[in-house]
Amino acid sequence: MLLIKCPYCEEERPELEFRNAGEAHLVRNSSIIEQSDEDFASYLYFRQNPKGLQFERWRHIHGCGRFFNAVRDSVSDKFLTVYKAGEPKPELDALLSANASQEVASVKKRAPRTKKAEL
Amino acid sequence: MAQSTHSGSNRIAGIGRLVPAKTVRFTFDGQNLTGLEGDTLASALLANGIHLVGRSFKYHRPRGILSAGSEEPNALVDIERDKSRKQPNVRATVQEIYDGLKAKSQNRWPSLTFDIGAINDVFSPMLPAGFYYKTFMWPKFAWKTIYEPKIRAAAGLGVVPGEPDTDRYSNRFAHCDVLVIGAGAAGLAAALSAASTGLQVILCDEQPEVGGALRYENDVQIDGISGYEWAVAAYAKLREMKNVRVLTRTTAFGYYAQNFVGLVERLSDHLSRPAAEMPRERLWQVRASKVVLATGAIERHMVFANNDRPGIMLASAARLFLNQYGVAVGRKVGVYTANDSAYAAAIDLKRAGIDVPVIVDTRNNPSSAIIDEARSLGIEVLTGHAVYSAGGKRRISSVSIKPNEGGIERKITVDALIMSAGWTPSVHLFSQSRGKVAWDADNERFLPGTYAQNCVSVGACNGTDNLQSALDEAIAAGGGQAGTIVATGGTNWIAGMIGSAPGAGADTTVKAFVDFQNDVTAKDVRLAVREGMHSIEHIKRFTTNGMATDQGKTSNLHGLAIAAEALDKPIPSVGLTTFRAPFTPVTFGAIVNHARHDLFDPTRRTPMHAWHEAQGAPFEDVGQWKRAWYYPQAGEDMHAAVNRECVAVRNQAGIFDASTLGKIEVVGPDSAKFLELLYTNPWEKLGVGRCRYGIMLREDGFIYDDGVVGRLAEDRFHVTTTTGGAPRVMHHMEDYLQTEFPHLNVWLTSTTEQWAVIAVQGPKAREIISPLVEGIDLSNEAMPHMSVREGKICGVPTRLFRMSFTGEAGYEINVPADYGKAVWEAVYEQGKPFGLTPYGTETMHVLRAEKGYIIVGQDTDGTVTPQDAGLTWAIGKNKTDYVGIRGLLRRDLVSDGRKQLVGLKTVDPKIVLEEGAQIVANPNQPVPMTMIGHVTSSYWSENCGRSIALALVIDGTKRLGERLYVPMPNGVIEVEVTGMVFFDEKGERLNG
DSSP states (O other): OOOOEEEEEEEEGGGGEEEEEEEEEOOOOTTTTGHHHHHHHHHHHHOOSSSSEEEEEEETTTOOOOEEEEEETTTTTTTTEEEESSOOOHHHHHHHHHHHHSOHHHHHHOOOOOGGGGO | OOSSSTHHHHBBBTTTTSSSTTTEEEEETTTOOOOOOEEEHHHHHHHHOOOOEEHHHHHHHOOOOOSSTTTTSEEOOOOOSSSEEEEEEEEETTTOTTTTTTEEEOSSOOOOOSGGGGGGHHHHGGGTTHHHHHHTSTTTTTIIIIHHHHHHHEEEEEOOOOOOOOOEEEEOOOOOOOHHHHHHHHHHHHHHHHHTTTTTTTEEEEESSSBBGTTTTTTTTEEEEEEHHHHHHHHHHHHOOTTTTESEEEEEEEEEEGGEEEEEEETTOSSSOTTTTTSSEEEEEEEEEEEOOOOOOEEHHHHHOOOTTTTEHHHHHHHHEEEOOOSOOSBEEEEEEEHHHHHHHHHHHHTTTHHHHHEOSSSOOOHHHHHHHHHHHTTEEEEEEEEEEEEEEOOOEEEEEEETTOOEEEEOSSEEEEEEEEEEEEEEHHHTTEEEEETTTTTTEHHHHHHSSEEEEEEEGOOSSHHHHHHHHHHHHHHTTTTTTEEEEEOOOOOOOOOOOTTTSOOOOOBBBBEETEEEEEEHHHHHHHHHOOOOHHHHHHTTTTTTTTTTTTTHHHHHHHHHHHHTHHHHHHHOOOOOSOOOOOOHHHHTTTOOOGGSSSBOOOTTTTHHHHOOOOOOETTTEEEEHHHHHHHOHHHHHHHHHHHHHHHSSEEEEEESSEEEEEESSSHHHHHHHHSSOOTTTTOBBBBBEEEEEESOOEEEEEEEEEEEEEEEEEEEEOTTTTTHHHHHHHHHIIIOTTTTTEEHHHHHHHHEEEESSSTHHHHHHHHGGEEEOOTTTOOSSSSEEEEEEETTEEEEEEEEESSSSEEEEEEGGGGGHHHHHHHHHHHHHGGGGOOOOOHHHHHHHHHHHHOOTTTOSOOOOTTTTTTTGGGGOOOSSOTTTGOOOOOOOOSSSSSEEEEESSSSSTTTOTTTTTSOOOOOOOSOOOOEEEEEEEEEEETTTEEEEEEEEGGGGTTOOEEEEEEEEEEEEEEEEEOOOOOOTGGGGGGG
């Protein structure tokens, strides 16, 4: 069972209190009705699912109820950071060097593929 | 050789730590036997001269006891306390005996000594590895009907108990600074060291007592006393310390992320008469800042012909049976080894008065003090030799010995053979922690390499071969003061050999077992390579090597080495399979724990539940809710009750408990804007006091939920959802509010359980409730269909909805939950003279189907759009955004050929279709037919005097009037496609 830090409650709580809510930083187009089929498909269906660091959403559903974002290594399940919804995507290099100074040499950086939605 | 008479003829007086006077009676396959308190079933059987304890999985070969620990692959038995407390596949080497213990051997018929299935051994050339993948291919149907059931019946281990488990299991969470796993020398030292610094420590060991290998290494001295005495003293000291918890009989079975470790503590499996309230096992879920792995090493067997004969066992096991339990594993014990550690066992046996005729050592010119010591005791040592085969069937009778390279064979009579191919460090938990193992080429073993979590391995599991080094390492891991424990002696855990021994090489066809439990031989592994399996993951699955309940604790490295040799590749490049939890099998009881029966899932009951119960209503489970299904009167079956209820609602009035409907209060200045985005319908212009039926889509355009929404004020909406959908609708709304539309000033509150909902439906509804209502004008003009008012009923506050899920004029009375039962009873009393009839969910379903009202999740399945469901009218035509608006524009969602919801009338009105039945256009086409849809809802409608159904049919709305067919096992049913409304098509009754 993972321990997850909620950036709103500012403490680590057991995984049982949370629900994963899929990939983070998918942006719903403000004029979605005009989106091309291809762009809409990549927003709706295509996900990174990287082996390594992934940006993902969690909800502290049995706690404060808030949605937030996290960077987690899908190999080791280690959380590199958590941050509030709406905050900018953290810089991976900075995160990794901050973490490397702590420990964990095993976490391999793997840059996420460019998202179709961002093309 | 002196013998104690009570507890077995192989018990040697004056040796071992058990007390001869403390006898324990038990049975094995019905035979009455006596052992001693502290015996395992294995040691007690051996004391009684019993080696044959089971039959093997595939070939039904006689099998004995290989080990003295949890790595045991062979000696699996069935332990039965009573009919419901019966456990198959218990390792005899782990089960402690108690007075009255009943053990049975497994996988044999009719008896252990004469087993029909042993014919498989004779026909074994026809049953090579993977035989079931290629032998039983034809005819196709026979796999399911003949081959698989036969193979399953013939193979296998124990038999599952036939009755539910009546034992109790408990569960605890724990946190500590240091969790030490394994209480051998290294684990005890690490725990003492960590405890001395004041840290919170948990120490666990799977054995009933601490000491690990110190229990048999009688040459060890620690701090001036014997190793075992030191371990006992260390245990006593740790037990005294407030910051330490020591758990024996406790297996760390799983190592998960962030130092979360699952332990299972066995509390009563060793007791003769455990107290009734005593749990059988306790699951510990431990979160540790640091984990110290002191899990030791496991001895490997030698791979040679007939190495599975009963009486052949690991040298360390024989040594433990002797030094701990005072049991000699034979009278004439041969030794076969590839490393030094077996010599210690030979010497101990010899000194105990057992004849040790020979030590066969595959090494060409080994030299060490212990070999000299063995020779000086008069034991013949043959180096550069190998055991080519073992004689005997149900018990080993001899060994055939040749020089490694072949030559003249010599046969030596023995009644037991102890062996050691070397030691495999137990890296299971380390690997589970997602650490990466590294290959130690010099000693041919995998050791902990890169760590993934805050954990450290010490002692034999870390490849630390010398006792003093292991203790130093353990003290350092615990953080205490170095150099505080001084030790001499101990086993040298250096590797030995892996793979097949001389005489069982690639050019031979002998049965040299690698994996005893799954009956995998060296030959099978080579066959897998010849058949094209090149990765160890494939070889493992093809041969099933290491896939039995022991997870290959003794076999994995041998299998890997034989595969590597056959592939002519170095071992690390063939790869090691991943170790997975659990380390040893864990009972379902421990995992399920308290979550059984009533505690499995919460049960939700409405405030009026007791009333329904008193009326004798059966309940239907809807999610976690209990809903009254129907209210049978004397002599009525379900159909009669439902027919009566249906007619009563349409002719007089019915009362229905709708409390389970999901309810969400949407509040804030931007509430209408928010609902515009979440529902397909327009909301901005909905007047205060009015209601609207809303449809919620997912972004992909498919229906997610529906419900009536009432506007209580400019900035306040009362939203209802389906019963089952409430939590996910709330989650969905919160998601959009928090992350996509955070600029909207809206608050969402779940109010499902705050409101009890009493639906009163039917032509008499208004008449019934009006005397109870205060402050609300109920007239048609003042309060038309689809409106909501706040006021009082029976003196308590209410949100009164005029709405209908029946097609009749009616009300849904919302009152605070605590008043629900009282108001229900008052309304019921008031309505009785008018014929007010309670109705349940079944009648509700029939009435709504008569009107063609859909149920999301029954008439829709997550691939149905509003257009498909005939709800195009509910989409706001001028809206430029709502969740699902873009999804609905997708080509496939607007093209022809989609399944659409329609009504079906059977040509024979008496036939009620089956829900889920498939629909075809032409019933005479060959099978498999082209299916064009399926029935989603189907009922007998007493009000219509016929059956009615809803169905999803391809291009359904274009087929109105068409005849279609529903093929069923008893014949084809002809149906006509109709509109979805079967009763009061114009909807005039709503306004009555």
